[in-house]
Amino acid sequence: MKILVINPGSTSTKIGVFEDKSPIIEETIRHDKTELSKFNTVIEQLDYRKFAILDLLEQKGVSLNELDAVIGRGGIVKPIEAGTYIVNEALINDLKVYSKEQEHPSTLGGLIAYEIANAIGKPAFIADPVCVDEFEEIARISGLKEIRRKSLLHALNVRASMYKYAESEGKNVNDLNLIVAHLGGGITVAAIKKGRIVDVNNANEGGPFSPERTGSLPSIDVVNMSYSGKYTRSDLLRLFTKEGGVYSYLGTNNIKEVIERVKNGDKVAKEVFDAMCYQIAKEIGGMATVLKGDVEAIIITGGIAYNEEVIQEITKRVSFIAKVVSYPGEFEMEALAFAALRVLKREEDAKIYT
Structure with a gap:
């Protein structure tokens, strides 16, 4: 299984191509700050970053038709369970809506993944965004009724560490x-x-x-x-x-x-x-x-x-x-690749964002 991983940062975009769990290509595209300053919002950078990714893949001799899936780092949406989500219309819409309230370059991960995957008829995913929320209800109570505790965390790396430990111990x-x-x-x-x-x-x-x-x-x-x-x-x-x-x-x-x-x-x-x-x-x-x-x-x-x-x-x-x-360290690229791989190998079901 060949998977393209897209991880946008504020002034760079990391990309990786994985064959199952092995990275074939891992590159960081540095974006010129002057170029980025031409865009009023993060969303407006979508085509600019997408074409930079496509150019790099062409330089590296990677054909899009070789890919089985594309996964991007998840942006801020409504609170959701952890897991790997298919990028659908509901998710695309919310990535754009929530970006107006709280801009973050990770918003582009799912959007770029969808555009590239859709062009070749393959699935696009995001996994474990910062808004993962699996709190038990007792954990939400803050001590003041006007304020509820929120789940916001580096879910991608936390869960990657969880999977890494489970694999090392041979456990589920x-x-x-x-x-x-x-x-x-x-x-x-x-x-x-x-x-x-x-x-x-x-x-x-x-x-x-x-x-x-x-x-x-x-x-x-x-x-x-x-x-x-x-x-x-x-x-x-x-x-x-x-x-x-x-x-x-x-x-x-x-x-x-x-x-x-x-x-x-x-x-x-x-x-x-x-x-x-x-x-x-x-x-x-x-x-x-x-x-x-x-x-x-x-x-x-x-x-x-x-x-x-x-x-x-x-x-x-x-x-x-x-x-x-x-x-x-952090394991964002492999965490994203492995999340897509678990779905492609049917070890986990892809979740549907609604």
């Missing part, structure tokens, strides 16, 4: 209870119950602080800041999601740099580093209670997981719960 994902901590610019810790993500912190709104996000904050202090007259709404959003966390204390969001500062005797850097690991461990502990202590493994993934010092510090605090497994 639907039999597993896991905790997956995705450590990147934002940090999400997910409780997985029999293959479903039943609870997770939204990295933009709560949970542990990260290299650049504040995570959970004392609500009264946030109210006081909001009405102090010192900050606009956009100022606070920037502070909480781009200039918070480690950056707020140390002026950098580079964890490697922080670790070097710790090794060189920087006491403030050590305090902040230890506190970040402490908060991650505390969130993992909380998710263990969601699963009533029935946890087979704790998986740590994402870019920060390349730093062994982080793994060690977290493991000290959580190894009593379950074994700790590290899968450093």
Whole structure:
């Protein structure tokens, strides 16, 4: 089975051609910022990016007729179950509608996949977008009736880690209870119950602080800041999601740099580093209670997981719960390819977006 994978970023588009689970081609198309600035919206970039992909495939000698399917990274739509979805008219419409409210380049993944696949009569898919929502109802209650907890997470990498672990153990994902901590610019810790993500912190709104996000904050202090007259709404959003966390204390969001500062005797850097690991461990502990202590493994993934010092510090605090497994980095391209492959091989059914 030959699968084309499309993963649009803000100034680049990653593409891959996979033969079953083996990558034949993996390339990153860099888009000129001047060219992108000509478009008023992300949606308007569709043809520009699509033709860049088609040109590259032609240069690499890949015929579209060789493909069995095309899969794109899923954009923001309404909350949906995890899984692989056929790109249909309802999904196309919602990708466009939701993009007006919250623009993100991943919106183009499904749209470009559909246009390329439709031209050759093959299926187009998306898989595990950030809006995956499998919360149990109890997890939605926030403590204030006007606010409900939302499921927003790096579902693609969280579920890729779940599948990677299941394969390594020779087990079915639907039999597993896991905790997956995705450590990147934002940090999400997910409780997985029999293959479903039943609870997770939204990295933009709560949970542990990260290299650049504040995570959970004392609500009264946030109210006081909001009405102090010192900050606009956009100022606070920037502070909480781009200039918070480690950056707020140390002026950098580079964890490697922080670790070097710790090794060189920087006491403030050590305090902040230890506190970040402490908060991650505390969130993992909380998710263990969601699963009533029935946890087979704790998986740590994402870019920060390349730093062994982080793994060690977290493991000290959580190894009593379950074994700790590290899968450093992100697996977006292979996760998308494998999601399409499971459907093509009829190991899973494709889901229908309605």
